[in-house]
Amino acid sequence: MSGTLQVVFSGRRLLFLVTAGGVFVTLSILVFMIVLGLPLFTSNSFSLILTQDWAPDRGFFGIFPFICGTLAIVTLSLLLAFPLSLGNAVLIHLLLPPVAAKFLHRVVKMMTGIPTVIYGFVGIFLLVPFVREWFDSGSGMSILSAALLLALLISPTMILVFVESFAAIPKSQVRAVAALGGNLRQKLIYLYLPGAQNGILTGLLLATGRALGDTMIALMVAGNATAQPESLLDPVRTLTAHIALVMAADFDSIEFKTIFACGIILYLWTATLTLTLRFLPYGVLKSRLNRGLS
Amino acid sequence: MNRVYDCLLYFSAGICGLLLLGAVAGLTGFLLWHGLPVLGLELFFGSLKIGEIVDVIFLQQVVVDGLWPAVVGTCLLVLMALSTALPLGLGAGIYLAEYAGGKAKTLFSLTFDLLAGVPSIVIGLFGFSLTLYLHRQFSSLTPCLLISGLSLALLVLPYLVRTTQTALEDLPDSLRLTAAALGAEKSATIILVLLPQALPGIFSGVVLAIGRAAEDTAVIMLTGVVATAGIPRSLFDNYEALPFYIFYTASQFSDQHELQQGFGAALVLLIICVLLFTGAGLIRKKASYRLLYHSK
Amino acid sequence: MIVEKIVEIKNISFFYGERQVLSNISISFAKQTISAITGASGSGKSTLLSTINRLWEEVGGARVEGRVKIWLEGQEIDVYERQISLPELRRKVGMVFQIPNPLPMSIYKNLTLPLKMAGIKNRDLQREKVESVLKDAFLWSEVEPRLHEDARNLSGGQQQRLCIARAMILEPEVLLLDEPTSSLDEGAVFEIENLLLSLKERCSLLMVSHDLAQVRRVADSAVELVAGSLQ
Known part of the structure; x- marks a missing residue:
């Protein structure tokens, strides 16, 4: 025994x-x-790294343009992806007949399996030339190109979370609103959107995390320019791309050490998102999410 | 007036659906259009003859112009990442679901959530800095297959922990009570009753992890993947991998042939990943059925 | 005539959170009989049963005062003693629940599970025991061709007989039955009662039931619980 x-x-x-x-x-x-990255904190002041421009030949090693680039791409991609995802979630859960809804749902699930490097690859050869011609600007590698692709990358996550949270709304409430003679638009405004607001927030946060952490799309189609962007058609470098690009440099240079600053910022941003998600009261959804979305 | 709003709603939702489907169709169609014509043995083995291809598989012949080394590299990466992360992920998942309680559980779960959120390039950076640190101790160690495999294991670990934990926690308590009444020790309950029931859920986590390990590019580009290395001869060698091949071709192709190879590689990777995700459902049903009802 | 005791409950009180479910219960049960505990629902009958194999501990939030003694293989065992092995105790004190609870696996695996957990790994021995215990439960002819099918596809009565067979496969000396027939239809009830009467030879049965007619049909003795106290 x-x-x-x-x-x-x-x-x-x-x-x-x-x-x-x-x-x-x-x-x-x-x-x-x-x-x-410690030498950065002690010797060179960390705030300079965060606020200066990037011009190694003039002794400036600031990653401020990359922070701006990251935020620009992430924000734009969310602005594009959010309505797209909401529309598709409404289609899947409310509007389409069962067979079509199932098909769209399948396609969205399949999209979560598409490798990011493939978005980047197709982006370079299909989207970038298109943006270049259409807007008649530079190489076509720009905030806009990256954000469009990124929107496509993060939409499936949002759509699936939205659909889950629509489905979590009690049937009794749906019947109650229907009994009051509510049409689809009214159901959406008075029942689904308020009822699923935690789910919608969850989807947004998860998608933000994915967008922030993406490397390949930004690296391949955002252009990687080090200058401060001024328009959506400007090429930019993101924090993630900066880490990937500086790798080749000399290990003891300040240049090299800035990638750790990028790493720390990314870690802290995503950690904040995770903590926020953690304290969202999203009950039922949580276990379903763990099972296969995030 | 109401009617107008309704129409607007239907219309804009429809547009969203069309945009999404259009984008997916455009993406896959574009890849198929350019990739299908090159899909074939030549894509993988270059100009080698059938007989020589057999030699390649037994490592007697080197592929100069083809995807074969990249495919092998990706398989090795998946194998290494899974063989490291699976026991750890299962163990931690079981611990969190069945043993941990109170504050420890909250804290541990939170850390795995944090890990799940860390961008893959940061994981790659971690792997790289670890190599840098170890390099000072053992100067022969440089970024290599081993480091990449371990870093990828770290990348997929939270998926495995999460799916294992949730799969177990979703099981009804009546199972635990029944087993306890039959005189089961906790470990026996877990091994003989709970794990077989949780298998489908765990399996979906494993498939997800395979997909992630196979497609990730950011981690490996910091930890030892190179454009031409051939088949690695040891864990401490550089290696090639499919996603990196695609990335590299996109920026460095010098002629039409290389570009074609890139399209072929992208199509192959897409097919692998989509098959993994869609085929998972089928396999997982079969696997759990065999375990529970077939008693040979 | 001296009646040999199998289970003795002494001053047992049971608390669920703040609420007291059982208060100071003392009672003993005789060996190789069917003893019934009756009472209205909520009177604490099932709880009393669960203090004997300490199954209440698996749920949490509850507390017990008092002692329970069991005589297994002629040896006196203090159930609430610290060093006691709960799995070993529960292998000697089987339990059958109100709602049949076959595990979601095949009939055969349901029966071999307790054997495996008790360390009996010999396949031939396992097969032998499965056959004999199914025959004892009058179930063999019904399930022989479908041993490897999902146990949950059986009818309610068959499921419950399977659960009794499963509880008997480790040859326990005490079998606890928590309203074993209350979820079944009439024909099935009759079969289960017959089965219980036939088991009396081999072990002592403690049965919770709210059906007085049933108690009269099968039980050798009966006590009634009212609001957590013995009547």
Whole structure:
């Protein structure tokens, strides 16, 4: 008997160690970046890195343009993707006949499986030339091109979350509104949108996280210019792309160390999003989300 | 007036649907148009003859002009990431669902949520800095297959933990009570009753993880993937991978042939990922059925 | 005649949170009989049953005072003693629930599960035991051709007999029955009652039931619980 007891006990111990190991590694990611970026905090003032322009030949190693670039692309892609996703979620849950709704739902699920590098690849050869011709501007690699592709990348996440949260609205409420003679538009405004507001917020936050963390689309079609962008048709470099691009440089240079500043910023941004999501009261949706969306 | 608003609603929702479907159709159509013509043995093995291809598979012959090394590299990456992350993810998922309680559970779950949110380029940066750090200790260590595999494992770990945990937590408590009344120790309940029931859920997490490991580019480009390396001879070698091949071709192609190869690679990766995601449902049903009802 | 005791409950009180469900209950049950505990719903009958195999501990939020003694293989065991192994106790004290609870797996696997958990791994022995226990439960002829099908496809009565067979496969000395027939139709009830009477030879049965006619049909003795106290 004591033999079995020991096995149970040590099994539990082992599982605990495994879990604690995962937690340890997660935290060490941040620690590693802080330690390696430490010279930035101590010598050169960190605020300069955050606010200056990027002009290594003149001794400026600021990542401010990249922060702007990231925010511009993310914001624009959300502005494009949000109405698109809401429209599609309404189509799937409310408007389309079952067969068509199922088809659209399938397509959206399949989209979550499309690799980002493929969005980037098709973007370069299909979208970028199009933007170049249409707007008659430079190379076509721009905030707009990246945001369009990014919108396509993050929409499926939002659509699936929206549909889930529409589905979570109690049938009794739907019947009650229907019994009052509410038509579809009224149901949407008075029942679905308010009832699903937590779900909608969740979808938005998840999508923001994906957009912030994307590297390949920005790297391939945003143009990677280091100057401060002035219009949507300007090429920009994002924080993620900056990390990917500076890798080749000399390991001891300040240039190289700025990528850790980018890493820290990205880590903190996504951590904030995760924490916000965590404290959203989204009940039923949560377990469904864990099962396969995020 | 109301009628106008209604029409507007239908119309704009319809437009959204058409835009989305149009974009997907455009994307896949474009890839198929350019990629299908090159899809074939030549795409993978270049100008090698059938006999030589057999040699390639047994590592007797090197592929100079083809996707084969990239396909092998991607498979090795998936294999390494999964073999590292699966035991850890299962273990942590089981611990969180069945053993952890109170504050520890909240804290641990939160950390895995955080990890799930970390952008893959940051995970890659972590892998790279770890290599840099280790390089000072063992100067022979440079970015390589091993580092990439481990970094990818870190990338997919939270998916595996989450799906395992949720799959177990979704099971009704009556299962645990029944097993306990039959004299089951906790470990026996988990192994003989709960895990087989949770298998479909866990399996979907595994498929998701395979897809992520196969498609991710940002992690590997910081940790050892290169454009031409051939088949890696050890864990400490550089290697090629499909997604990186696609990225590299997009910016560095020098002639029409290379571009065609790029389209072929993109189509192959798309097919692999879409098959993984859609085929998962089928396999997972079969797998759990065998385990629960077939008692040989 | 000296009656040999199998279970003795001494001063048991049961609290669920703030609420007291059982107050100071003392009672003993005789070996190789069917003893019935009756009472209205909510009187604490099922709770009393769960203090014997300590199954209430699996749910949480509850607390017990008092002692329970069981005589297994002639040895006196204090159920609430610290070092006791709960899995071993529950293998010797089987339990059948109100709603049949076959696990979502095949009939055969339902029956071999307790064997595997008790460390009986020999396949031939397992098969032998499954056959004999199904025959004891008058179920063998009905399920033999479909042993590897989902147990949940059986009828309610068949499911409950399967659950009794599953509880008996480890040859327990005590079988706890929590309203074993209340969710079944009349024909099935009759079959289960017959089965219970035939089991009396091999083990002691403690049955909770609110059906007085049933108690009269099968039980050798009966006690009544009213609002958590013995009447």
